[in-house]
Amino acid sequence: MTRIKDRRTIRKYQSTPIPESLLNRLLEESLRTPTMGNMQLYSVVATTDPKVKAELAPAHFNQPMVMGAPVVLTFCADFNRVTKWCEQRDAEPGYDNFLSFINAMSDTLLLTQNFCTLAEEEGLGTCYLGTTVYMPKDIIRVLRLPRLVFPVATITVGYPDEWPEQNDRLPLEGMLHHDVYRDYTPEDIDRIYAYKESLEESRRFVEENNKITLAQVFTDVRYTKKDNIFMSGTMVEALKMQGFF
Amino acid sequence: MTRIKDRRTIRKYQSTPIPESLLNRLLEESLRTPTMGNMQLYSVVATTDPKVKAELAPAHFNQPMVMGAPVVLTFCADFNRVTKWCEQRDAEPGYDNFLSFINAMSDTLLLTQNFCTLAEEEGLGTCYLGTTVYMPKDIIRVLRLPRLVFPVATITVGYPDEWPEQNDRLPLEGMLHHDVYRDYTPEDIDRIYAYKESLEESRRFVEENNKITLAQVFTDVRYTKKDNIFMSGTMVEALKMQGFF
Numbered sequence: 001m002t003r004i005k006d007r008r009t010i011r012k013y014q015s016t017p018i019p020e021s022l023l024n025r026l027l028e029e030s031l032r033t034p035t036m037g038n039m040q041l042y043s044v045v046a047t048t049d050p051k052v053k054a055e056l057a058p059a060h061f062n063q064p065m066v067m068g069a070p071v072v073l074t075f076c077a078d079f080n081r082v083t084k085w086c087e088q089r090d091a092e093p094g095y096d097n098f099l100s101f102i103n104a105m106s107d108t109l110l111l112t113q114n115f116c117t118l119a120e121e122e123g124l125g126t127c128y129l130g131t132t133v134y135m136p137k138d139i140i141r142v143l144r145l146p147r148l149v150f151p152v153a154t155i156t157v158g159y160p161d162e163w164p165e166q167n168d169r170l171p172l173e174g175m176l177h178h179d180v181y182r183d184y185t186p187e188d189i190d191r192i193y194a195y196k197e198s199l200e201e202s203r204r205f206v207e208e209n210n211k212i213t214l215a216q217v218f219t220d221v222r223y224t225k226k227d228n229i230f231m232s233g234t235m236v237e238a239l240k241m242q243g244f245f
Numbered sequence: 246m247t248r249i250k251d252r253r254t255i256r257k258y259q260s261t262p263i264p265e266s267l268l269n270r271l272l273e274e275s276l277r278t279p280t281m282g283n284m285q286l287y288s289v290v291a292t293t294d295p296k297v298k299a300e301l302a303p304a305h306f307n308q309p310m311v312m313g314a315p316v317v318l319t320f321c322a323d324f325n326r327v328t329k330w331c332e333q334r335d336a337e338p339g340y341d342n343f344l345s346f347i348n349a350m351s352d353t354l355l356l357t358q359n360f361c362t363l364a365e366e367e368g369l370g371t372c373y374l375g376t377t378v379y380m381p382k383d384i385i386r387v388l389r390l391p392r393l394v395f396p397v398a399t400i401t402v403g404y405p406d407e408w409p410e411q412n413d414r415l416p417l418e419g420m421l422h423h424d425v426y427r428d429y430t431p432e433d434i435d436r437i438y439a440y441k442e443s444l445e446e447s448r449r450f451v452e453e454n455n456k457i458t459l460a461q462v463f464t465d466v467r468y469t470k471k472d473n474i475f476m477s478g479t480m481v482e483a484l485k486m487q488g489f490f
Contacts, residue, residue: 089460094470098477109354215334225339232343
């Protein structure tokens with residue numbers, strides 16, 4: 001049993017498949033996650049067919065985990081099911097709007113995390129694919145997601161074939177505020193980031209990218225303003241396409 | 246130790262305070278939650294001061310848990326800290342956009358859920374306040390959240406003073422799709438909702454609200470189109486105010 005504090009992200013998996021009964025039990029247990037008004041505003045697409053995975057891979061920038069993991073789970077915010085239920089029961093649904101998307105996204109992410117915790121306790125390894133919200137339209141097309149369904153998290157799951165070192169975290173004092181938010185002074189920022197910046201790995205990262213500071217690797221290489229602005233646009237377009245905006 | 250599958254939402258708490266060392270340990274362990282690019286795009290405001298809780302209560306429609314729980318935790322999507330770090334390190338941050346909000350919201354919700362799981366294993370009870378995204382501007386004002394900080398989840402925490410029955414869930418087949426999404430037929434919807442609709446509690450709910458179907462209680466009373474459209478607007482306004490849109 002891997003506890004949350006001992007977890008690592010697993011990107012390499014054994015070829016052993018996950019028994020369907022195990023996957024179903026873990027998903028079933030995760031349905032106990034809190035959900036708004038007990039509406040369960042989510043769906044899970046479990047992709048194991050190599051053909052479908054191959055279609056999905058480009059939407060995730062061909063990260064090798066998509067083909068390498070026995071199962072790819074796409075957790076979707078879903079107001080389609082509730083809306084269909086309302087329409088069949090003489091009730092007028094009003095869930096084609098931004099707030100409803102935020103509510104469904106919240107439900108879905110809480111579910112996803114509890115699934116991961118349960119899977120890891122069972123000896124499975126998981127990896128979140130941050131790419132899910134980068135090219136949502138491609139995922140929507142491949143997985144044939146109807147109106148009012150939107151992919152918000154993708155995880156790859158399988159039996160671990162690696163056990164990497166844990167990576168660093170900022171100290172708790174860097175994100176905990178008492179009673180109200182106390183904004184950061186320049187000295188706070190220096191103190192909070194000191195350990196991260198001191199790591200050998202961070203220094204190598206700066207050097208490999210020909211930058212001067214670690215922060216520049218984030219702003220100039222990994223998460224650039226240009227990409228963020230572009231993908232904010234495609235995200236809003238996709239939300240409109242799915243009827244949430 | 247309460248496992249995920251045995252959990253209940255706890256709305257009534259003993260007056261016993263939560264030791265600060267315990268709260269800090271649980272928060273510290275929850276920082277192991279996966280986070281995008283290891284950026285930790287969140288902050289947590291732990292409110293215990295009754296004066297601040299009293300100011301916060303109206304933003305949560307005066308739900309009694311706010312005053313009744315020893316601790317109210319507001320989990321916030323936070324790009325303020327990273328942005329300040331970038332500015333101090335000669336890097337140009339580009340995180341004042343919608344995609345960055347979505348990324349920070351994701352990080353924050355995964356953290357929140359892992360905190361809840363850890364707290365419940367320790368014998369604490371938790372309750373999500375869905376009201377967090379209804380009146381975000383009021384929460385922002387009371388908790389003094391600066392630009393690029395946005396409240397996405399609030400939980401109340403304390404030692405349980407109740408142990409309610411678990412409520413129902415839809416069957417797993419109702420939300421699990423293999424390889425790609427298979428849209429619901431009217432028969433699917435009938436089957437998926439049959440158990441929920443058959444419950445004595447559901448029938449009482451319909452009767453008390455003078456409705457004909459359970460779905461109508463959701464659309465006409467609990468989560469109306471009018472409220473959703475209004476709150477979609479205030480949510481977008483609040484995102485603009487905080488620099489995310």
